[in-house]
Amino acid sequence: xxxxxxxxxxxxxxxxxxxxxxxxxxxxxxxxxxxxxxxxxxxxxxxxxxxxxxxxxxxxxxxxxxxxxxxxxxxxxxxxxxxxxxxxxxxxxxxxxxxxxxxxxxxxxxxxxxxxxxxxxxxxxxxxxxxxxxxxxxxxxxxxxxxxxxxxxxxxxxxxxxxxxxxxxxxxxxxxxxxxxxxxxxxxxxxxxxxxx
Amino acid sequence: xxxxxxxxxxxxxxxxxxxxxxxxxxxxxxxxxxxxxxxxxxxxxxxxxxxxxxxxxxxxxxxxxxxxxxxxxxxxxxxxxxxxxxxxxxxxxxxxxxxxxxxxxxxxxxxxxxxxxxxxxxxxxxxxxxxxxxxxxxxxxxxxxxxxxxxxxxxxxxxxxxxxxxxxxxxxxxxxxxxxxxxxxxxxxxxxxxxxx
Numbered sequence: 001x002x003x004x005x006x007x008x009x010x011x012x013x014x015x016x017x018x019x020x021x022x023x024x025x026x027x028x029x030x031x032x033x034x035x036x037x038x039x040x041x042x043x044x045x046x047x048x049x050x051x052x053x054x055x056x057x058x059x060x061x062x063x064x065x066x067x068x069x070x071x072x073x074x075x076x077x078x079x080x081x082x083x084x085x086x087x088x089x090x091x092x093x094x095x096x097x098x099x100x101x102x103x104x105x106x107x108x109x110x111x112x113x114x115x116x117x118x119x120x121x122x123x124x125x126x127x128x129x130x131x132x133x134x135x136x137x138x139x140x141x142x143x144x145x146x147x148x149x150x151x152x153x154x155x156x157x158x159x160x161x162x163x164x165x166x167x168x169x170x171x172x173x174x175x176x177x178x179x180x181x182x183x184x185x186x187x188x189x190x191x192x193x194x195x196x197x
Numbered sequence: 198x199x200x201x202x203x204x205x206x207x208x209x210x211x212x213x214x215x216x217x218x219x220x221x222x223x224x225x226x227x228x229x230x231x232x233x234x235x236x237x238x239x240x241x242x243x244x245x246x247x248x249x250x251x252x253x254x255x256x257x258x259x260x261x262x263x264x265x266x267x268x269x270x271x272x273x274x275x276x277x278x279x280x281x282x283x284x285x286x287x288x289x290x291x292x293x294x295x296x297x298x299x300x301x302x303x304x305x306x307x308x309x310x311x312x313x314x315x316x317x318x319x320x321x322x323x324x325x326x327x328x329x330x331x332x333x334x335x336x337x338x339x340x341x342x343x344x345x346x347x348x349x350x351x352x353x354x355x356x357x358x359x360x361x362x363x364x365x366x367x368x369x370x371x372x373x374x375x376x377x378x379x380x381x382x383x384x385x386x387x388x389x390x391x392x393x394x
């Protein structure tokens with residue numbers, strides 16, 4: 001039986017998926033973006049935005065699209081999506097980003113640490129700071145390549161569901177950055193693991 | 198004294214840069230794309246497209262723009278650019294990509310191996326397959342996020358010049374893929390290292 005679990009506001013969690021299982025990521029309050037990063041169960045392959053852009057022929061991904069590994073194997077297929085817009089351009093926020101862009105002096109929660117700690121908790125080496133699939137995050141590319149943010153369009157209870165195409169270690173983070181959350185403080189996300197359809 | 202060196206067609210080379218030195222990458226015949234990947238001299242930081250998109254606020258980069266590391270330090274500044282369009286979306290081509298997209302059965306030259314071997318030659322661990330800065334490569338993003346290729350707009354002798362913002366190990370590759378070279382077979386590129394301006 002599946003059961004929803006919480007991703008704490010500005011926090012992260014890790015979960016192992018078997019091939020065929022589905023991961024549903026939910027935005028309970030709406031308007032909150034999150035990071036989804038996947039590594040093959042043996043740690044040898046990582047989610048790759050550049051490989052995914054290549055094979056899908058587009059940068060905005062939704063139902064029916066596949067997220068690929070850096071070794072050209074399908075990792076996750078988006079099988080349902082209430083929202084329709086997510087980001088795969090921005091690297092996960094890091095402590096250095098908060099120092100540079102927000103003037104933070106001490107520590108600050110960040111997705112790269114959340115994802116790294118979650119993977120370590122699953123016994124997987126997270127490797128270099130990742131670019132995750134940023135669920136519910138909305139960044140537009142202008143005709144000249146300029147980037148601009150809109151608040152996440154996810155309404156309360158909106159969800160995106162992925163099917164695991166291989167055995168995976170997956171890390172999830174509720175993004176602490178106000179810029180990609182419509183200026184709001186971070187709120188929790190939730191997830192559930194569903195059996196093969 | 199600087200001197201132009203050849204990057205063989207479909208091949209790669211490595212070069213170390215000291216902070217302040219400039220790297221000029223030249224397309225002698227025109228219409229050929231290449232990969233530029235940088236790692237900090239100690240191997241701890243890697244070039245990051247996602248970090249660069251964030252800090253530059255755009256996906257198309259040219260003169261005056263900075264390429265950032267995954268630890269949020271400037272690596273390379275574009276100080277001169279005859280062409281004006283380059284790509285930072287596509288992951289470097291890999292052997293798996295040629296098998297999947299071109300139906301290659303045996304081996305095939307590829308940028309990921311070229312870059313990895315070049316970095317190993319400099320004594321640096323290349324880490325996971327990279328997304329390099331794809332000089333002269335022209336991929337357009339449509340309003341709906343769809344990607345399309347145009348031939349590299351570089352005319353014979355066109356060049357792009359980077360200034361090293363830290364001590365770096367840099368790998369260069371002449372891309373073997375016909376899709377990003379206007380359907381033509383790979384041709385050589387060239388480079389020279391210039392002293393601080």
